[in-house]
Amino acid sequence: MTIDEVRKLLTLIPRKTSPLDVLPVSLLKDCADVFAPAITILANLSLQTGRFPARFKSAQELPLLKKAELDRSSPANYRPISNLSTVSKVSERLVLARLRPHLTNSANFSKQQSAYRQRYSTETALVDVLESVYTAADNKEVTVLIGLDLSAAFDTVCHSTLTQRLQTEFGVSGTAISWIQSYLHGRTQYVKMGQHRSSEATLEVGVPQVSVLGPLLFAVYCSPVADVIAFHGVRHHQYADDTASPRQHS
Numbered sequence: 001m002t003i004d005e006v007r008k009l010l011t012l013i014p015r016k017t018s019p020l021d022v023l024p025v026s027l028l029k030d031c032a033d034v035f036a037p038a039i040t041i042l043a044n045l046s047l048q049t050g051r052f053p054a055r056f057k058s059a060q061e062l063p064l065l066k067k068a069e070l071d072r073s074s075p076a077n078y079r080p081i082s083n084l085s086t087v088s089k090v091s092e093r094l095v096l097a098r099l100r101p102h103l104t105n106s107a108n109f110s111k112q113q114s115a116y117r118q119r120y121s122t123e124t125a126l127v128d129v130l131e132s133v134y135t136a137a138d139n140k141e142v143t144v145l146i147g148l149d150l151s152a153a154f155d156t157v158c159h160s161t162l163t164q165r166l167q168t169e170f171g172v173s174g175t176a177i178s179w180i181q182s183y184l185h186g187r188t189q190y191v192k193m194g195q196h197r198s199s200e201a202t203l204e205v206g207v208p209q210v211s212v213l214g215p216l217l218f219a220v221y222c223s224p225v226a227d228v229i230a231f232h233g234v235r236h237h238q239y240a241d242d243t244a245s246p247r248q249h250s
Contacts (some may be wrong), residue, residue, distance in 0.1 A: 001094050
C-alpha cells in the first residue's frame with residue numbers, strides 16, 4: 001500500500017461517522033495528510049502478517065424494518081445493518097483493489113454475475129434476461145422464469161467452504177488466504193437500539209452486512225451455482241443473492 005493511495009481513499013469516503021469510530025470521519029478527511037501514513041503502515045503490517053486487526057472485528061448491528069407496513073414486533077421483519085469502524089473499511093478497500101481483479105478475471109468466477117463487480121449492474125441483468133425472453137418469443141417458444149432468492153444470504157456463508165473455494169478454485173494462497181481467514185474468523189457483533197445494548201455474540205458463519213469485502217466473497221461462494229445450472233442446459237443470470245433462470249419450451 002502507498003501513502004498516496006490511502007490519502008486518496010480518505011478524501012473519497014463519505015462524511016458519516018460510525019458509532020465504533022474513535023475519531024470523527026470529518027477529522028480523518030480534513031487531516032488526511034496526517035493520518036494516511038499511519039493507516040498505510042497498519043494496512044501493510046496487516047497484509048504482511050496475514051492478520052486482520054482484532055479491534056476491527058466487532059460490529060454494532062442496527063435492525064432496520066424491511067418495509068414500513070410490516071409487524072414491528074416480529075424479529076424476522078428486520079434487516080441487520082452492520083456498523084463497522086471507518087478505518088477497518090478503508091483497510092478492506094485497499095485489499096479489495098488487489099483481490100477483485102484476481103477473482104473476477106478467473107475462469108471460475110460466474111460470468112453471469114451482476115452486482116459485486118464493475119460494469120455489471122441491475123441494467124445488465126435486465127438486458128440479459130429480457131434478451132433471452134425476447135429471443136424465445138421470436139422463435140415461438142414459451143418462457144418459464146424461475147427465481148431463486150436466498151434468505152439472509154450473507155448470514156449463511158460457511159467460512160471453511162469459502163476459504164477452501166478461494167484456494168482450490170481461485171488460486172488464493174499463502175499470506176493472502178491467511179489474511180482472509182483472519183478477516184472471517186473471530187468476529188463478534190451486538191445489537192443496539194436506543195439506549196439498549198445486547199451482549200456480544202461470536203459469528204461462526206456469514207460475512208458482515210454492509211462490509212466492503214463481504215459482497216465479493218459472497219459472489220465467490222455462490223459461483224458454483226452457475227456451473228450446476230449450466231450443466232443442465234438452462235440459461236440463467238445472477239444478481240446479488242438472486243438467481244433467475246429463463247427456460248424456453250416449444
